Amino acid sequence: MDASSKELDTGLKGLFNPRSVAVIGASSTPGKWGFEYARQLLGGASNRDVYLVNQRGEMIHGQQSYPSVSALPVGAELAVICVPAMHVQRAVDEALDAGTRYFVCVTAGFKESGEEGCRLENEMCDRIRAAGARLVGPNCVGLYDAAAGLSCTAFWDLPPGDIGIISQSGGVIVDLGTRLPREGLGISRAVSVGNQADLTVAEFIESFALDPSTRVITAYIEEFREGRRLFEAVEYARSLGKEVILVAPRASDAVGRSVASHTGSMTSNEDVLVSTCADLDVVRVRGLGDLLLAIRGLSAPAxxxxxxxxxxxxxxxxxxxxxxxxxxxxxxxxxxxxxxxxxxxxxxxxxxxxxxxxxxxxxxxxxxxxxxxxxxxxxxxxxxxxxxxxxxxxxxxxxxxxxxxxxxxxxxxxxxxxxxxxxxxxxxxxxxxxxxxxxxxxxxxxxxxxxxxLSRNRVPNRSLTFNDVASLFAGSTDYLSSREALGSAGISFSKALYAGNADEAAKAAQQIGYPVVLKALGSLHKSDSGAVVLGILDEQTLRNKVEILSANLRPKGFSVEEMISEKDGIELLIGGVRDPAFGSTVVVAAGGTKTEIWRDRAVALAPVRKDAALRLLKSLRIAPLFGGFRGSSKIDLEKVAEAIAAMSRFMAEHKNVLEAEINPLIVGAERCVAVDARIVTRDA
CATH class of the missing domain: 3.40.50.261 (Succinyl-CoA synthetase domains)
Structure with missing residues (x-):
């Protein structure tokens, strides 16, 4: 997408340089938001018309106010809403009727306050969007544009410069406004995004990328939403020669839901964020100290x-x-x-x-x-x-x-x-x-x-890949069906046959050939519950094990499988998790029964190509074992990478799959064979 069409999509030029502004809820009382916003905006009145709306029609900062939006001589392009939450909807409706295209809602008491506040926020946002207008906030503290002479803020006193700041915290903007001048630096644009009911951090990154006065874009993010969309915006900004720094404190350790697999329990938002920043070579810092170091480096002569x-x-x-x-x-x-x-x-x-x-x-x-x-x-x-x-x-x-x-x-x-x-x-x-x-x-x-x-030239390992045609996985998610589905995706599995009783198990073993593995079906983690018996060599032993497992576990049936034994084989886990913020991911880890103890894993956004899968493999702590250790055989990394890529495609292609896992994937010098599988869907 070229710059002109992107500007048309974002439509934010009038937000940062409006022809006219109305402060709805302007106040004559010092310290109130309506008083401070009116003061700041009137300071730039030579650049635009500023109208003050106060229901009593008071004189404010020496300017006569209007009792209502409908009393204004013309509709304002930008409306700043400083009225209590219960009156916001009426103010929005009146401004929309007057032709307002942009809103900055300072008022709190919306989504952050609970269920009723969330309903009010959604209603306000729906009306604004339906009218083709855009909203900053609610629960924000405004925006600033040095070149346009716009200080749509309450308490900021920001120095002009070429650093753009997008923040989920107004205090961070104040902090940087104090610290940057000490380094001879200043701010081109700033925006407090608030609840992001409409305009998001990603859209602001794109808007700042088109601003000729902005050289470096910084984004302070406490909560990631639509993570892929955010990184798409970062890629777009960098394509225009703008540097982007993400300031993101450590993300949550859990993916925000109950997980059924080893893969899910090992994977967090932080893992995905770290991996994505590394893959795309995006500068990510956790605090303002490192942010200032990065800005100083990026502001250097070279x-x-x-x-x-x-x-x-x-x-x-x-x-x-x-x-x-x-x-x-x-x-x-x-x-x-x-x-x-x-x-x-x-x-x-x-x-x-x-x-x-x-x-x-x-x-x-x-x-x-x-x-x-x-x-x-x-x-x-x-x-x-x-x-x-x-x-x-x-x-x-x-x-x-x-x-x-x-x-x-x-x-x-x-x-x-x-x-x-x-x-x-x-x-x-x-x-x-x-x-x-x-x-x-x-x-x-x-x-x-x-x-x-932090300031070196960045060289991404890959570009983001999006799947706009993802479908629903309609197959069954029982054990054998999961094996079949992942096998159809391109992953090689050991032979396996269903058996309902000892006689059927004996026939299956004869067809597969001894030794075999017997698995009782129905347990989530089969090895942990004693539902897996390895290396069965004869029919009598098989029948005995079926009898024991039937008595102890009352399974839904059995899977009789080929026993895989690879000389110098290594057990790996490959899987995927659908992250709430970043969507489908692929995970590779040290596998087997102790995979959660080792916690040796690598994560990437799915899908990945074979070259990216190889990088994931080589990033594991156990990677030295892959090339042969003390005379052991080298494993076939190419086949493993193909299996990882296949798993990543499966995750990306099925938008209702929450988790998928193969553990273990047994790999050796000549074979790469999956011997266990699990798929969890949203409706499972």
Whole structure:
């Protein structure tokens, strides 16, 4: 979708730059929302008409108010609703009749207050949508646009800049409005989304992406809704060259429902969020401290194009600490080439120059300048982290230090290399000069390394895949039917036959061939309840086991199955869960009866292709076993990846499947065979 059609879809231009605004519930009493909104909006009255609606027709901030919306000389494009919840619907109806297209509902007492509030919110939203209008909130604290001179807020006093803020918390916007100016930064747009009855975080991301004044978009999210839609909006914003940072505290540990499978009990919203951010290489932080580090890195003259970092320090300890900080962030400190080392030796013959670079006796930043110039020109690194004192011990004039700092900054930015600095002397003229040019300067190397990681160029492993033709799974979800359905999806299963009694079990075993496995049907976790007997070698033993299981468990029948025994085989779990926020997912984990103890799993949005399935496999802690360990056989990863991809397609194609699971999937050097299956549907 191109930018023009996306703008047509979102239709938010008039929200952030309306021709006229009406404050419904304007007040002459200081401290009330209606008083503060009127004050802020009147401050931008040179950019638009501002009408105040107060049922007593009072003078407010020196302007005459109107007793009702119908008394306004013209209908306002944007209406700000500050009346009590019981009067909101009437205010909305009057504004819609007057032609209002956008609403900001400050009033609380809707969905967040209970069932009746939820009903009122839905009714209000339905009327607004039916009229083709849009709503921010309810229970929000407004919006702001620096370029349009719009302060549709109560208490915000925001500095102009190029950072866009979308938040489920008005307090976060106030916090950033206070902190960003300290870094020489400001806000282009801000919006408090409230209950998101109509307009959502995803739609605001798309709108901000089209705003020429916004360079970096930040979204503070406490509750994920329609997670795929959100990430689609992030992908769209990045396609337009806008950076996006998600500020999301840890998501819930449960998926919000009772789960029937190992897969469901192991998978949380947090798992899906972490996996999706990693797959799409989206910056996600959990707090405002990391958010500020990311913004500072993204506001620097250049961002790292990759993970290769050169660490330069004025001592061995500083070099070690800088290197440790970089590696802890998942970045690399690669060994320099012999050619580069040779050039650096000519400049600093008595120093360690292999990366990290420890410049012996470097008491002045000027000593670093020729070294940085050579490293920047080498093409071997993506970023430089300077860690040291950099104090003016030689008494050089401040202008001289600043000139050296400017040279270093220019060399790095011209080469497209990110530069961050950690120094105990952040007030030195050179450090101040770098900071004034937006080079991130910190007290500690951990902060400098974190800023590099959060601001590096992002390279997604995949794009989102959507299935708009998902159907309902109409098959039975009993054990044998689940095996058949997943087998039809492309997963290989061991042979299995139903048996109602001992005679039928004997016939089934003869057809399959001994040894066999006997499973009593009807138990949710068959192994835990003793419903599985492995390695039965003869008919008499089989009949005895049928008799015992019948007496103990009163099963609905039996499954007689081929006994799978793979030399050096590994048991895996593959499955899927329908997450309330993100939809269908696929899970791969260490399998068997102890899968919930190991909790070694990887999650991704479904469907995934084979290459993504391989990445999931290789991310497991048990992955070293796949290549053969102490003489064991290598497993066939390609076949496992095909099975994972098949499971992911099954989940994506059936919108009523809540859970699906194969545990274990037995894999070896030549075979990849499922021996158990479960499917749970919404109506099961």
């Amino acid at each position: 961002q790292a194009r990759g993970r290769r970092v050169a660490v330069l320090a004025d001592g061995g300890g500083s070099a070690t600490l800088g290197t440790d900080a970089v590696v802890a962030e998942g970045l690399e400190v690669p060994q320099f080439s012999e050619t580069l080392v040779s050039k650096l030796k000519e400049i600093a013959p008595d120093s360690g120059v292999g990366n990290p670079v420890d410049l012996v006796g470097a008491l002045d930043l000027a000593v670093f300048e020729p070294v940085i110039r050579q490293i920047a020109a080498s093409g071997e690194i993506d970023a430089i982290l300077l860690n040291g004192a950099f104090n003016n011990v030689a008494g050089a004039p401040a202008e001289s230090e600043q000139a050296v700092a400017d040279k270093i900054r220019t060399v790095c930015s011209d080469a497209g290399i990110a530069l961050t600095v950690a120094s105990m002397m952040t007030e030195e003229p050179a450090m101040v000069a770098l900071a004034n040019k937006r080079v991130p300067v910190f007290d500690f190397p951990a902060e400098a390394a974190r800023a590099l990681e």
